[in-house]
Amino acid sequence: MARLAALHAALADPARLQIVDVLALGDAAPSELAELLGVGSNLLAHHLKVLEREGMVVRTRSEGDGRRWYVRLVPETLDAVQVRPVREVARVLFVCTANSARSHLATALWRRVSTVPTASAGTHPAGRIAPGAMAAARRHGLDLPAITPQHVESVRARGDLVVTVCDRAHEELQFPVDVHWSVPDPIGPGTPAAFDDALADLERRANALAPHLALRPA
The missing domain is CATH 1.10.10.10 (Winged helix-like DNA-binding domain superfamily/Winged helix DNA-binding domain)
Structure with missing residues (x-):
């Protein structure tokens, strides 16, 4: 009491x-x-x-x-606190710096927990998705296609709810960000445990966000 x-x-x-x-x-x-x-x-x-x-x-x-x-x-x-009501969005866009790990893992997790469409992008796209991210997705049964990382300005669209999943991207973006997740970069350590920790962090956050978003009617 x-x-x-x-x-x-x-x-x-x-x-x-x-x-x-x-x-x-x-x-x-x-x-x-x-x-x-x-x-x-x-x-x-x-x-x-x-x-x-x-x-x-x-x-x-x-x-x-x-x-x-x-x-x-x-x-x-x-657990007993009521958070904000449901918000209607066209899509959830996950953004990190290189669009090579956290943002792709976030989209893969999001497709598992929500019917709201999703995409990912980076502020400084790498040439490919990090092998550690691909391996983590396989370990956890996530659908993560080996697509080429994209720049945020070529992906962002009207109606997107923008979620930054790394501090660098959040701090350098020149447009308003709706939600920020301060998830440590697993590429630095490069170990399977680092990628699994990032995935667990992203999964917890995705599960918390999903009930508060709904697909905006066309």
């Missing part, structure tokens, strides 16, 4: 409820949260401290700009 009371006390503020609502679908930098809420950095820091104290959110350092941090929701602490 004491834990439940502490949880409700931490959420007893409209700004903190809005932070939870935003983070329920993806990660955000403190500066992005401050801008969204229209509050100063000191007030935002207070709200984040309250949520961190109860284990509702954690911070991770950006793999792109090491001076930057992202705030992530710890969803198992908030």
